[in-house]
Amino acid sequence: xxxxxxxxxxxxxxxxxxxxxxxxxxxxxxxxxxxxxxxxxxxxxxxxxxxxxxxxxxxxxxxxxxxxxxxxxxxxxxxxxxxxxxxxxxxxxxxxxxxxxxxxxxxxxxxxxxxxxxxxxxxxxxxxxxxxxxxxxxxxxxxxxxxxxxxxxxxxxxxxxxxxxxxxxxxxxxxxxxxxxxxxxxxxxxxxxxxxxxxxxxxxxxxxxxxxxxxxxxxxxxxxxxxxxxxxxxxxxxxxxxxxxxxxxxxxxxxxxxxxxxxxxxxxxxxxxxxxxxxxxxxxxxxxxxxxxxxxxxxxxxxxxxxxxxxxxxxxxxxxx
Amino acid sequence: xxxxxxxxxxxxxxxxxxxxxxxxxxxxxxxxxxxxxxxxxxxxxxxxxxxxxxxxxxxxxxxxxxxxxxxxxxxxxxxxxxxxxxxxxxxxxxxxxxxxxxxxxxxxxxxxxxxxxxxxxxxxxxxxxxxxxxxxxxxxxxxxxxxxxxxxxxxxxxxxxxxxxxxxxxxxxxxxxxxxxxxxxxxxxxxxxxxxxxxxxxxxxxxxxxxxxxxxxxxxxxxxxxxxxxxxxxxxxxxxxxxxxxxxxxxxxxxxxxxxxxxxxxxxxxxxxxxxxxxxxxxxxxxxxxxxxxxxxxxxxxxxxxxxxxxxxxxxxxxxx
Numbered sequence: 194x195x196x197x198x199x200x201x202x203x204x205x206x207x208x209x210x211x212x213x214x215x216x217x218x219x220x221x222x223x224x225x226x227x228x229x230x231x232x233x234x235x236x237x238x239x240x241x242x243x244x245x246x247x248x249x250x251x252x253x254x255x256x257x258x259x260x261x262x263x264x265x266x267x268x269x270x271x272x273x274x275x276x277x278x279x280x281x282x283x284x285x286x287x288x289x290x291x292x293x294x295x296x297x298x299x300x301x302x303x304x305x306x307x308x309x310x311x312x313x314x315x316x317x318x319x320x321x322x323x324x325x326x327x328x329x330x331x332x333x334x335x336x337x338x339x340x341x342x343x344x345x346x347x348x349x350x351x352x353x354x355x356x357x358x359x360x361x362x363x364x365x366x367x368x369x370x371x372x373x374x375x376x377x378x379x380x381x382x383x384x385x386x387x388x389x390x391x392x393x394x395x396x397x398x399x400x401x402x403x404x405x406x407x408x409x410x411x412x413x414x415x416x417x418x419x420x421x422x423x424x425x426x427x428x429x430x431x432x433x434x435x436x437x438x439x440x441x442x443x444x445x446x447x448x449x450x451x452x453x454x455x456x457x458x459x460x461x462x463x464x465x466x467x468x469x470x471x472x473x474x475x476x477x478x479x480x481x482x483x484x485x486x487x488x489x490x491x492x493x494x495x496x497x498x499x500x501x502x503x504x505x506x507x508x509x510x511x512x513x514x
Numbered sequence: 515x516x517x518x519x520x521x522x523x524x525x526x527x528x529x530x531x532x533x534x535x536x537x538x539x540x541x542x543x544x545x546x547x548x549x550x551x552x553x554x555x556x557x558x559x560x561x562x563x564x565x566x567x568x569x570x571x572x573x574x575x576x577x578x579x580x581x582x583x584x585x586x587x588x589x590x591x592x593x594x595x596x597x598x599x600x601x602x603x604x605x606x607x608x609x610x611x612x613x614x615x616x617x618x619x620x621x622x623x624x625x626x627x628x629x630x631x632x633x634x635x636x637x638x639x640x641x642x643x644x645x646x647x648x649x650x651x652x653x654x655x656x657x658x659x660x661x662x663x664x665x666x667x668x669x670x671x672x673x674x675x676x677x678x679x680x681x682x683x684x685x686x687x688x689x690x691x692x693x694x695x696x697x698x699x700x701x702x703x704x705x706x707x708x709x710x711x712x713x714x715x716x717x718x719x720x721x722x723x724x725x726x727x728x729x730x731x732x733x734x735x736x737x738x739x740x741x742x743x744x745x746x747x748x749x750x751x752x753x754x755x756x757x758x759x760x761x762x763x764x765x766x767x768x769x770x771x772x773x774x775x776x777x778x779x780x781x782x783x784x785x786x787x788x789x790x791x792x793x794x795x796x797x798x799x800x801x802x803x804x805x806x807x808x809x810x811x812x813x814x815x816x817x818x819x820x821x822x823x824x825x826x827x828x829x830x831x832x833x834x835x
Contacts, residue, residue, distance in 0.1 A: 344819070378817070382776070383781060407810065411779075413732055414734040459702045489728065
């Protein structure tokens, strides 16, 4: 028996947004609802369910308000949506989401390519979203994931000083939580430890999630490095769907199944029940027939004699911090 | 610039033995020689080139003496072969290998299934191999990789005490170096840190390589954990060939390409040149047409602006320890 209560991490499932937005097919709404229900049944307690962007730009997200409406019925779930600007934030708040997440690029080149705004303009946008939140929805949580924090395919290296300074400016602009995203799959464990440590030193408890990609196979190693640096929230995508797969066969996001297995095997509570998570994978596959899914643990199955942590069942939530 | 000289690790390539022995096809000898030459040209300085076992048991290894003869012509290469018993060791020493590696199971059930000997009988075999070495080939290095050190699909959990005690007994039997193998892909980073730390406390500088599998996607995370615990030798297999793939799609051994990328990206010297390693992958593919190869880094390519460590070129070997 451990002498100290085991650690707990929050797995933030981004598949219904980051994943579904990245594939060519559009998952029919009933399948989305079934998948999100299955993810919740597996014990996931934060899900990025969609993004509020014009439907002509991302037809896969046209039903986001309906998806949010359904997700809000699932007990204990933090319903998160991505918004690229104030207009999206207005629609998301109107729909009733609990948490907004905004992508802000550390790389000026990526910022212009991704949202057609400079970093300075995005900071201005964040101040505006914060003002909206303060006036109309003070209970809504405001998160930023800093894109290209570990390098950029457009500009190459990204200065660590720039990333930390941007995080400080975002907190000053009213953001609750600033995480770091390895948008391009360039991060390595040494860099992850260095940058998350600097982030925590700079913004303390506003330091947020690790959003790692598996482009070069380092996704779990980078999550382990982030955990070692005190990170306790991890973005992941069921089946590794989405992310920035720059090459055929190279998956993008960290695979939820493998990440949960790693933490549970280490005795770190995720609150996620792995067999039920495998069932949710079936719901995902049913909604996106023919789409390749990644992940080694679902293929290999759980090891003989594998015992999940005490908090693995959503019916028995952990009481440890 | 780093204030201290960067660390160096040894990547021990096991593909020509562990990999080729695990696939149904037999790679023709000229292709084996070309692949090993390409691996050496990429900077690999220890290669497990084959195993000395009866040809009727493993026809893929029937040409091992010829392969060893060729490998011995490659400058600076440590030529290693697997031997399961004294008879194999005699043949390997006769062929002129520099290093013998013997698999000894921590799990009694796996030991009986794998080599039809108990652990006690394998310890006796090691004493006999050590005596052979002392008499006929004192320059030959003697290594054991403890199989099923992190769990066994036959017996389930394996006691950490048993693993460490076995390592001590092996050193007492004359083994130079004892490593730990995650034969069944059951290891997790917390366990890896714990067990390698215990191993080092018990047998000091006799503590050897980490042989990790990627069965559930944790291969690199486990190597990172082993590195953190002071391990500096890592077994890996080009294209992830071999290992114990208990499920379709689940690769076995840690992929050399991804492991080298991880360390080089962290600033840790491997001595391996990644573009040349990708060329060696072509030589492997040419010798095993149709065989699936794993690895994310070869698919994604190196990141823009990627700079390998100073010692990455085999033409400029590192002078740091």
